[in-house]
Amino acid sequence: MFNKNDERAISAIRALSIAQIEAANSGHPGLPMGASPMAYVLWNKFLKANPNNANWFNRDRFVLSAGHGSSMLYSLLHLSGYDVGIDDLKDFRQLGAKAAGHPERGHIDGVEVTTGPLGQGFAQAVGIAMAEKHLAAMYNKDDAQIIDHYTYVLCGDGDLMEGISYESMSLAGHLNLSKLIVLYDSNDICLDGATNTTFSEDIKKRAEALNWNYLRVDDGRDLDQIYEAISKAKGNIQGPTIIEVKTIIGYGSTNQGTNKVHGAPIGKEEFIKAKEIYEWTEDDFNIPDDVYDTFKEGIVKTGEEENQKWDDLLDKYQEKYPEDYKNLMAGINRELPENFIDEVKKYSSEDNALATRASNGEIIQDLAKITPNFWGGSADLFSSNKTNIKDTVAFTDKTPEGRNVWYGVREFAMAAIGNGIIAHGGTWHHVSTFFVFTDYLKPAIRLSALSKLPLTYVMTHDSIAVGEDGPTHEPIEQLAMIRSIPDCIMLRPADANETRLAWKYALESQEKPVVMALTRQNVGNLEETENITDINKGAYIISDCEKTPDLILIATGSEVELALETKALLKDKNIRVVSMPSMELFREQDEAYKEEILPKEVKNRVSIEMASTFGWAEWTGTDGLNIGIDTFGLSGKGDEVTEEFGFTAETIVETINNKFYK
Numbered sequence: 015m016f017n018k019n020d021e022r023a024i025s026a027i028r029a030l031s032i033a034q035i036e037a038a039n040s041g042h043p044g045l046p047m048g049a050s051p052m053a054y055v056l057w058n059k060f061l062k063a064n065p066n067n068a069n070w071f072n073r074d075r076f077v078l079s080a081g082h083g084s085s086m087l088y089s090l091l092h093l094s095g096y097d098v099g100i101d102d103l104k105d106f107r108q109l110g111a112k113a114a115g116h117p118e119r120g121h122i123d124g125v126e127v128t129t130g131p132l133g134q135g136f137a138q139a140v141g142i143a144m145a146e147k148h149l150a151a152m153y154n155k156d157d158a159q160i161i162d163h164y165t166y167v168l169c170g171d172g173d174l175m176e177g178i179s180y181e182s183m184s185l186a187g188h189l190n191l192s193k194l195i196v197l198y199d200s201n202d203i204c205l206d207g208a209t210n211t212t213f214s215e216d217i218k219k220r221a222e223a224l225n226w227n228y229l230r231v232d233d234g235r236d237l238d239q240i241y242e243a244i245s246k247a248k249g250n251i252q253g254p255t256i257i258e259v260k261t262i263i264g265y266g267s268t269n270q271g272t273n274k275v276h277g278a279p280i281g282k283e284e285f286i287k288a289k290e291i292y293e294w295t296e297d298d299f300n301i302p303d304d305v306y307d308t309f310k311e312g313i314v315k316t317g318e319e320e321n322q323k324w325d326d327l328l329d330k331y332q333e334k335y336p337e338d339y340k341n342l343m344a345g346i347n348r349e350l351p352e353n354f355i356d357e358v359k360k361y362s363s364e365d366n367a368l369a370t371r372a373s374n375g376e377i378i379q380d381l382a383k384i385t386p387n388f389w390g391g392s393a394d395l396f397s398s399n400k401t402n403i404k405d406t407v408a409f410t411d412k413t414p415e416g417r418n419v420w421y422g423v424r425e426f427a428m429a430a431i432g433n434g435i436i437a438h439g440g441t442w443h444h445v446s447t448f449f450v451f452t453d454y455l456k457p458a459i460r461l462s463a464l465s466k467l468p469l470t471y472v473m474t475h476d477s478i479a480v481g482e483d484g485p486t487h488e489p490i491e492q493l494a495m496i497r498s499i500p501d502c503i504m505l506r507p508a509d510a511n512e513t514r515l516a517w518k519y520a521l522e523s524q525e526k527p528v529v530m531a532l533t534r535q536n537v538g539n540l541e542e543t544e545n546i547t548d549i550n551k552g553a554y555i556i557s558d559c560e561k562t563p564d565l566i567l568i569a570t571g572s573e574v575e576l577a578l579e580t581k582a583l584l585k586d587k588n589i590r591v592v593s594m595p596s597m598e599l600f601r602e603q604d605e606a607y608k609e610e611i612l613p614k615e616v617k618n619r620v621s622i623e624m625a626s627t628f629g630w631a632e633w634t635g636t637d638g639l640n641i642g643i644d645t646f647g648l649s650g651k652g653d654e655v656t657e658e659f660g661f662t663a664e665t666i667v668e669t670i671n672n673k674f675y676k
Contacts, residue, residue: 026089028292030093031046033083036281036282037104041106043085047263058482061166061313072435074439075164098122132431133182136169137179140185142438143194147189149440186226196254226254226255226256230258348439355515367539384540385442387441394443399448399472419537428443448489484649562616563590565589565590568623569594619634641669
């Protein structure tokens with residue numbers, strides 16, 4: 015099965031990986047030196063991918079969850095013919111280089127998801143496998159398996175120590191994601207030393223308890239054992255599979271098998287010795303043609319053939335199933351019908367007051383009718399978040415076409431899995447929980463933004479108006495936290511119509527994740543929002559005065575209604591009210607628009623928001639007044655708690671008068 019050409023290819027991967035690290039004088043050589051054999055077997059003997067068409071939709075996905083092994087991934091990408099040149103490898107970890115310290119989606123050809131924060135790659139892979147299973151159930155026909163691929167992961171001990179790996183493994187096993195295969199680089203070493211000081215669990219028992227198949231390769235250098243294990247894993251139709259591959263970290267170094275080779279260059283002398291063991295005589299970054307030929311005869315040839323077969327199948331699919339083809343391609347291209355928002359209910363001020371979580375629930379039903387590629391989930395809070403799609407079933411092993419994902423109480427995994435679903439492509443997905451639990455989601459939200467993944471986060475119960483659940487469930491600092499994440503859009507709509515337009519922005523977003531904060535308590539449907547067509551500029555004048563304003567009230571969410579009530583009590587003043595559903599979008603506008611909304615000459619500005627005042631000085635200035643909450647909340651009835659914190663029009667008027675109208 016394997017010959018000298020395969021051994022030379024593995025030596026090339028190792029040597030090229032070490033050369034990158036030595037050139038940068040930075041990196042993690044241990045994993046590439048130990049795990050290259052399993053990576054090679056997977057990559058060149060099993061992976062269905064086309065390096066000449068990296069975004070081919072039905073490709074197998076490979077996720078390097080142990081992202082610190084990036085130099086190995088870049089070596090594989092280069093040798094396989096992806097758009098990764100030798101010069102890119104020479105620039106490993108340098109400023110502006112494509113070969114970044116850890117793999118970044120969209121930054122270099124062939125990287126499926128951004129990894130590095132351990133465990134998140136694993137969870138994203140679960141999301142990718144879920145997306146494959148869902149789309150296959152929606153679009154495959156007896157005569158056309160149009161969605162049919164595997165998701166492969168290479169993880170390490172650190173990934174499996176992370177709590178998110180338990181959450182995501184649990185859900186993957188429950189959902190019977192049989193086309194998810196994990197290669198576990200089991201080398202018994204982590205950064206500080208041997209794993210027996212921190213990690214003694216039985217992975218086989220853990221896997222079996224979580225409804226996974228477990229396989230073991232005793233020698234990570236035995237290519238036939240690795241091949242046999244992956245073949246067996248692909249034959250499993252019940253449950254995902256984890257293959258524990260016993261490797262020697264830093265194989266070939268005199269410090270192999272120790273933490274000394276985990277996260278630091280091995281040095282030139284050690285590199286020379288390692289190359290002798292690998293029987294590799296080439297200069298650094300020099301790859302002979304015969305090695306490239308090995309990959310051309312493997313992944314490249316197979317990938318091009320499989321890609322062509324799929325293209326031919328897709329042509330037949332289009333002819334026989336035109337409506338399904340149209341919907342599938344719309345999802346792949348992330349295209350919605352023109353003016354799709356017109357099909358979503360608009361609200362009148364004469365309608366009953368609704369919590370924005372409730373109006374959001376109604377809006378979701380309309381969106382689900384517009385595109386079949388719209389689905390979402392909740393962390394055991396569908397009944398509270400109101401984010402379930404009613405005209406469907408749950409996404410389960412038996413009903414993978416279902417559009418409601420019951421994530422269970424696994425908030426962090428839910429968010430990372432959502433990232434994987436979006437990275438896979440073909441659908442719009444949303445995840446939901448209470449807004450205060452963005453604390454659990456933060457690392458994944460950050461990765462959404464860094465990865466340019468437009469996942470929608472629907473966060474309800476957005477303020478102290480939650481009430482009886484008390485300060486553990488009342489968000490204070492969360493708005494400021496989310497707003498601090500670069501390239502992440504925080505939307506806090508004032509009422510049902512702003513919520514409707516928040517969804518318009520979220521579904522049209524191609525790169526930025528959106529976090530919506532929605533109320534538990536009822537809010538009026540404002541007459542002032544009935545005719546707005548979008549909130550894409552982040553802020554707008556919701557109520558103005560005839561003359562130049564002598565005071566501007568700026569509010570978000572439910573407090574917009576409160577700001578309007580405050581203005582009504584100050585009817586003898588020239589007051590403008592600005593709704594600011596998104597600081598981030600407003601910040602992106604040109605200076606002319608910002609001046610139109612918040613004229614520099616108007617120094618008297620007041621922000622009203624039932625959350626931390628952190629960050630509001632950007633809009634209210636040094637002379638402004640920020641009405642918010644800079645302590646934890648209280649337990650009690652929602653309206654009593656808000657009154658206790660001064661969020662009534664009468665109290666705000668008194669505060670404003672004391673500040674500006676003495």
